[in-house]
Amino acid sequence: MTEREIIRIEDLSKSFYGKQGEVVALEKIxxxxxKGEIFxxxxxxxxxxxxxxxxxxxxxxxxxxxxxxxxKDLSQLNEAELRLARRSMGMIFQGFFLFAxxxxxxNICFPMEIAGVYDKQQMQERAMELLDLVGLREKANAxxxxxxxxxxxxxxxxxxxxxNPKVLLCDEATSALDPTTTxxxxxxxxxxxxxxxxxxxxxxxxxxxxxxxxxxxxVIDQSHIVEVGEVKDVFLRxxxxxxxxxxLPRGEGVEQVTGERCLRIVFDGSTPAEPIISNMTLxxxxxxxxxxxxxxxxxGNAVGHMVVQLPEDETAQAxxxxxxxxxxxxxxxxxxxxxx
Amino acid sequence: xxxxxxxxQGTGETLxxxxxxxxxxxxxxxxxxxxxxxxxxxGIRPMPKLNAVVGVIVNIIRSCPFLxxxxxxxxxxxxxVGTSIGSTATIVPLVAGSAPFIARMVESSxxxxxxxxxxxxxxxxxxxxxxxxxxxxPEAKPSLLIGAAxxxxxxxxxxxxxxxxxxxxxxxxxxxxxxxRYETDVMMITLLLLIxxxxxxxxxxxxxxxxxxxxxx
Numbered sequence: 001m002t003e004r005e006i007i008r009i010e011d012l013s014k015s016f017y018g019k020q021g022e023v024v025a026l027e028k029i030x031x032x033x034x035k036g037e038i039f040x041x042x043x044x045x046x047x048x049x050x051x052x053x054x055x056x057x058x059x060x061x062x063x064x065x066x067x068x069x070x071x072k073d074l075s076q077l078n079e080a081e082l083r084l085a086r087r088s089m090g091m092i093f094q095g096f097f098l099f100a101x102x103x104x105x106x107n108i109c110f111p112m113e114i115a116g117v118y119d120k121q122q123m124q125e126r127a128m129e130l131l132d133l134v135g136l137r138e139k140a141n142a143x144x145x146x147x148x149x150x151x152x153x154x155x156x157x158x159x160x161x162x163x164n165p166k167v168l169l170c171d172e173a174t175s176a177l178d179p180t181t182t183x184x185x186x187x188x189x190x191x192x193x194x195x196x197x198x199x200x201x202x203x204x205x206x207x208x209x210x211x212x213x214x215x216x217x218x219v220i221d222q223s224h225i226v227e228v229g230e231v232k233d234v235f236l237r238x239x240x241x242x243x244x245x246x247x248l249p250r251g252e253g254v255e256q257v258t259g260e261r262c263l264r265i266v267f268d269g270s271t272p273a274e275p276i277i278s279n280m281t282l283x284x285x286x287x288x289x290x291x292x293x294x295x296x297x298x299x300g301n302a303v304g305h306m307v308v309q310l311p312e313d314e315t316a317q318a319x320x321x322x323x324x325x326x327x328x329x330x331x332x333x334x335x336x337x338x339x340x
Numbered sequence: 341x342x343x344x345x346x347x348x349q350g351t352g353e354t355l356x357x358x359x360x361x362x363x364x365x366x367x368x369x370x371x372x373x374x375x376x377x378x379x380x381x382x383g384i385r386p387m388p389k390l391n392a393v394v395g396v397i398v399n400i401i402r403s404c405p406f407l408x409x410x411x412x413x414x415x416x417x418x419x420x421v422g423t424s425i426g427s428t429a430t431i432v433p434l435v436a437g438s439a440p441f442i443a444r445m446v447e448s449s450x451x452x453x454x455x456x457x458x459x460x461x462x463x464x465x466x467x468x469x470x471x472x473x474x475x476x477x478p479e480a481k482p483s484l485l486i487g488a489a490x491x492x493x494x495x496x497x498x499x500x501x502x503x504x505x506x507x508x509x510x511x512x513x514x515x516x517x518x519x520x521r522y523e524t525d526v527m528m529i530t531l532l533l534l535i536x537x538x539x540x541x542x543x544x545x546x547x548x549x550x551x552x553x554x555x556x557x
Contacts, residue, residue: 083465097460
């Protein structure tokens with residue numbers, strides 16, 4: 001375990017045994033999470049990502065393999081030690097799961113009551129501090145049923161942070177929220193990460209969540225990690241089929257599937273002012289069909305990508321490729337149905 | 341003793357039996373219900389064998405008609421109270437007969453607590469005991485109170501039944517005067533009083549439950 005690591009997952013597998021026999025949820029997962037980073041885990045539903053996050057805090061005990069958290073091998077701990085370790089890992093959920101019979105304030109106090117090491121005054125001060133952090137001081141005495149979804153998730157975040165955890169696990173934390181509220185929760189998570197340096201692990205099926213806040217990402221598909229890397233790298237040069245699908249979602253933009261040659265051109269912000277495609281068609285004397293285009297903000301950089309269909313004339317194709325090479329743009333020829 | 345005094349005393353005895361029996365039945369039934377819930381296969385400490393044994397015992401007592409239980413328990417009642425006649429003696433079979441019923445009521449209330457909320461509490465390092473005292477019971481409180489209102493009215497009607505076998509209270513008056521002496525007016529008055537008491541218990545119970553529930557805006 002290196003000094004920069006907070007969590008290391010080694011050779012982790014998890015199977016469930018049900019009526020249909022063994023169901024493999026995770027197989028041979030290796031991951032290393034660095035201190036202070038926002039790490040994303042993306043996959044389609046059923047890929048095993050929720051099981052993975054529950055294996056990190058041992059809500060689900062892995063069938064095989066190890067989870068090393070802050071130097072401790074969780075599989076070696078007894079129940080009481082495990083509960084102690086969990087206090088250093090906050091968790092928030094898609095369904096918020098606040099205590100319905102407690103006020104927002106008393107929800108935030110709960111983990112401190114459980115830990116039993118805070119006196120009443122400390123608890124009150126800490127809870128108010130957290131209410132300020134999530135911007136809901138005026139809602140201290142409101143019950144969850146009186147709060148909107150976004151407000152409930154903010155209280156859940158405050159509650160998860162109450163005992164100063166080193167890691168915050170987010171299990172589809174924004175999936176039940178509308179886009180605007182999702183944005184505000186994501187920027188709250190980003191603020192918290194920068195202000196108090198807590199490591200955040202975000203489980204999601206939405207690429208935009210990863211793009212917006214994560215530093216690194218793991219792509220999980222059918223119980224396996226298929227790709228890990230910096231978000232920008234994975235976005236620019238996705239290696240796995242599933243990553244490509246997640247980046248360019250099915251049914252978005254492109255309707256016609258052709259058998260012809262297609263290029264995915266990526267603009268990483270190095271040539272911002274130049275109208276690349278217009279110049280390309282003019283100088284190559286060849287028209288291209290734009291099938292999909294989008295720009296994203298990845299970690300503060302404007303990054304765009306575009307899928308174009310090449311003309312049938314092979315010399316025109318060659319001219320276009322040469323032009324793109326000359327401009328040092330990253331492009332990759334793709335089979336169109338990888339994306340659509 | 342005038343008839344008025346008799347009925348007043350009967351009402352007092354009925355309330356005494358009902359309230360004390362309910363309280364004692366909860367002392368047994370609440371832990372039993374929690375046990376059924378916690379040891380269930382989806383519970384926080386699954387123990388299938390223990391769960392099955394307790395479940396069967398609870399069901400056996402519940403399937404036994406209360407009048408039979410009253411008579412069958414006479415030796416036990418004598419052993420505990422010293423007599424099998426009167427209000428205090430009636431409390432023994434009332435508690436024995438209603439505790440399993442209460443256990444099931446408690447079980448169903450506790451099972452209403454969202455599994456996600458329990459998981460959230462576990463993710464914070466909550467122990468099983470803390471989970472019961474600080475999550476399950478407080479979160480299920482409104483439902484538990486509704487269950488208590490239903491239980492207390494059920495126990496009230498059981499207590500009236502005990503009048504047939506030497507128990508006290510309004511049930512005994514209804515049996516001794518209304519049934520054996522054909523004094524229909526006494527029968528009607530005791531019946532009316534029982535109805536009023538049930539109404540009050542039910543209404544007050546539901547009102548407390550509603551007021552305690554923070555899920556309603």
